[in-house]
């Protein structure tokens with residue numbers, strides 16, 4: 001008997017034995033829920049060995065499906081897909097306990113091969129580590145967009161609101177006019193540049209990158225996020241389309257990062273720029289060359305992120321407001337009556353009127369509660385194993401707050417599908433401080449949307465100006481009658497944007 005003849009069956013037997021042991025181990029862990037901690041994972045569907053809950057993860061309207069699952073499993077739902085733990089936080093209490101009280105371990109973003117390695121998208125909201133680099137970004141962003149600084153952008157917001165009204169009077173489609181207005185405000189505030197429409201290259205490029213992020217952010221959209229070794233597949237090979245897709249959007253992302261910022265910087269050097277977020281940051285750059293370079297990278301990031309994060313989200317919320325006004329004409333009438341009473345007819349209210357407009361405030365809050373453009377917010381990732389309420393939550397768990405579920409919890413907001421601003425008011429018509437302010441649409445803990453003050457101001461301006469100048473009505477059908485309005489949405493598994501009513 002030769003050496004090979006002896007060795008080959010032995011190796012095959014050893015491999016077979018090891019595979020069998022691994023399979024038995026997976027089967028045992030699956031059957032018993034064993035995780036080595038002595039505590040169970042939070043409740044969730046049992047799933048199957050190896051693939052675990054691959055077929056239990058809701059794909060269609062996942063936020064509503066998760067809210068349904070919460071009735072069975074409770075307000076923490078735990079899944080695993082090919083071993084990757086995923087947890088859904090389904091109540092305000094859990095959101096506060098985990099995202100806020102344990103924010104030191106609940107503030108990372110999950111690593112994605114597509115997003116972070118192939119698209120190289122690791123700027124600001126893409127930053128995985130909630131560490132020193134992220135904190136520098138957040139601080140610079142906060143400096144420009146906090147509660148106290150945002151009012152300095154009001155003149156720009158008002159100017160674009162006026163343009164929006166003129167566009168509507170000229171017959172421009174509601175959706176197009178809204179997108180133009182929001183994008184215009186964003187670009188002017190960040191880069192001090194006026195753009196006429198969303199066809200401007202500054203806006204088109206950013207929208208392209210935004211679309212890529214929405215696609216790459218869908219869990220499981222790219223196989224390379226499940227089997228990371230696929231990232232080594234050469235571009236020429238069949239099936240490597242994802243590599244070419246990533247190459248294209250990586251280049252687009254770099255363009256969005258550098259081009260507008262370089263343009264404004266060059267204008268600023270010549271004394272020809274308009275004051276804006278970019279120039280404010282440039283003016284604060286330190287003298288030291290190394291620090292200056294670092295600051296300039298962060299500034300580019302902050303500006304480009306604002307641009308990408310602000311437009312689709314705020315536009316989507318505006319569309320939700322228009323849809324609600326068409327579906328609930330009585331609410332529209334009541335809001336217009338308040339504006340007439342407090343501000344006077346045909347006058348768009350200034351920001352100074354806001355504290356006196358309780359019904360308008362309630363309409364804003366109800367819009368935030370009724371619809372969320374990011375119904376599952378953005379994913380966070382747990383950085384340490386820990387135990388919570390008798391459950392074991394492993395390091396690396398990807399955690400989604402079900403904002404839609406929280407805002408549609410019938411115990412907190414009775415008849416949640418109904419658009420009813422009165423739920424936020426006292427009998428006397430004042431804002432009721434006992435009803436929780438609906439903030440989940442802006443996310444959680446330390447990652448909560450840092451642009452929320454600016455977003456709310458843009459919405460207040462456009463909403464009040466529209467209600468003052470127009471009646472928002474359904475379109476016409478082919479017979480010239482008011483069309484039946486249905487709530488239709490676009491966006492996929494991450495974003496949910498109502499189509500124009």
Ligand code: HEM
Nearest residue numbers: 125306309310313314374377378442443444447449451455
């Ligand atoms: C109504 C409009 C908006 C909504 C609904 C919204 C919602 C969100 C949500 C859900 C997150 C993720 C929070 C989390 O991870 O828990 C987020 C993050 C972010 N938003 Fe907004 N946003 C809006 C407008 C804006 C605007 C106008 C800006 C810029 C001025 C902005 C800038 C950002 C940035 C930079 C992040 C990333 C923060 C980080 O990762 O630390 N957003 N937003």
